[in-house]
Amino acid sequence: MVLISAFYKLFLRPFLFLLPTESAHKITNLVLRRHSLRNIISKPLSFTDDRLHVDWCGFSIQNPVGLAAGFDKDCEMIPSLASIGFGYITGGTVTADARCGNPKPRIVRDKSEQSLINAMGFPNKGVDAATISLSKIKGKLIKTPIVVSISGTEIIDILECRKLLEPLSDVIEINISSPNTAGLKIFQEPTSLDELIGKINDVRHKPLMIKLPPYSSGCIEKARENILRLARICTLKGVDGLTIANSKPVIDARLATGRGGLSGKPILEDTIQMVKDIRSEVGSKTIINACGGVFTGEDAWRALQAGANTIQLYTGLIYNGPGVVKEINKEILKSIGK
Numbered sequence: 001m002v003l004i005s006a007f008y009k010l011f012l013r014p015f016l017f018l019l020p021t022e023s024a025h026k027i028t029n030l031v032l033r034r035h036s037l038r039n040i041i042s043k044p045l046s047f048t049d050d051r052l053h054v055d056w057c058g059f060s061i062q063n064p065v066g067l068a069a070g071f072d073k074d075c076e077m078i079p080s081l082a083s084i085g086f087g088y089i090t091g092g093t094v095t096a097d098a099r100c101g102n103p104k105p106r107i108v109r110d111k112s113e114q115s116l117i118n119a120m121g122f123p124n125k126g127v128d129a130a131t132i133s134l135s136k137i138k139g140k141l142i143k144t145p146i147v148v149s150i151s152g153t154e155i156i157d158i159l160e161c162r163k164l165l166e167p168l169s170d171v172i173e174i175n176i177s178s179p180n181t182a183g184l185k186i187f188q189e190p191t192s193l194d195e196l197i198g199k200i201n202d203v204r205h206k207p208l209m210i211k212l213p214p215y216s217s218g219c220i221e222k223a224r225e226n227i228l229r230l231a232r233i234c235t236l237k238g239v240d241g242l243t244i245a246n247s248k249p250v251i252d253a254r255l256a257t258g259r260g261g262l263s264g265k266p267i268l269e270d271t272i273q274m275v276k277d278i279r280s281e282v283g284s285k286t287i288i289n290a291c292g293g294v295f296t297g298e299d300a301w302r303a304l305q306a307g308a309n310t311i312q313l314y315t316g317l318i319y320n321g322p323g324v325v326k327e328i329n330k331e332i333l334k335s336i337g338k
Helices: 003-016 022-030 037-045 078-082 126-135 153-166 183-189 188-200 220-236 265-282 296-304 315-319 325-335
Strands: 054-056 059-060 065-067 088-094 106-110 115-118 146-150 169-173 206-210 241-246 248-251 260-265 287-291 310-313
Touching: 003 022, 003 310, 003 315, 022 078, 022 106, 037 188, 037 310, 065 325, 078 088, 078 126, 088 169, 088 241, 106 325, 115 265, 126 146, 126 153, 153 169, 153 188, 169 188, 169 241, 183 188, 183 296, 188 220, 206 220, 206 287, 220 265, 248 265, 260 265, 260 315, 265 287, 265 296, 287 296, 296 310, 296 325, 310 315, 310 325
Parallel strands: 065 088, 065 310, 088 146, 146 169, 169 206, 206 241, 241 287, 287 310
Antiparallel strands: 054 059, 106 115, 115 260, 248 260
């Protein structure tokens, strides 16, 4: 694992970071789509300890480190990503129809802050393509639950995604929180969210999670109360888990849209505060996944102590490489032993 981490940070990351962010991700996608890679990297990156096991959405997962939505938009890399050692994998976000996303440039790095700012807008091949990808691996990842993130601006489209993808996944996550997708804020209105969850509950057979938006800038107290109200609705409607949260809306002239979502190190404190607030609001039964700014075992431990059941990585994986999952889990064990 040490050799893999060193190779990534000293050689592979500098090369990838010379490229535009999307070009670097395409290369990574091509490599990780080779399912044979799983056999090469699984042994040096695997790490298990019973103290890391978490009861999560009806599963006993091997550790509390999950992959966040957005890295594998079309569910094409799941076997290789599972071999990195994640407790669970989130594919997507998938929409009913294929989307090209927002105009480019739509994602930039700030290496000094270890962050990304993106305005992707859900580029993906659509639910039919994701269905084909997931059908090929159904039943093959026994130890690693698969979550599929779905979204849309109409309830009928989200229902269609659930219908096709729920039989091929273990958990469905509905993303109502992307700051880069026009029309998505409709489900950040309590009445609309209540209706959406009600329609899903009428037909679902597997665990459901909702990915909530972050506290927005401006009037923090007003934003906080709105998010807590959404969390209360989710709990009352029997949602199994909440992912907290998405990237933080920011203005950035480098993006074609002029604004996007900030992820990475700068939002860790926001994530931890949200976890504390929402855990206090919803009680102990609802699963909470802390998503945003986690890079190290110390970051993860703080989120877990704040009330999260698991943490999710995306930007931390890009900056620290595939060895980060094992590193975080080993550091969590050290904290457990203190």
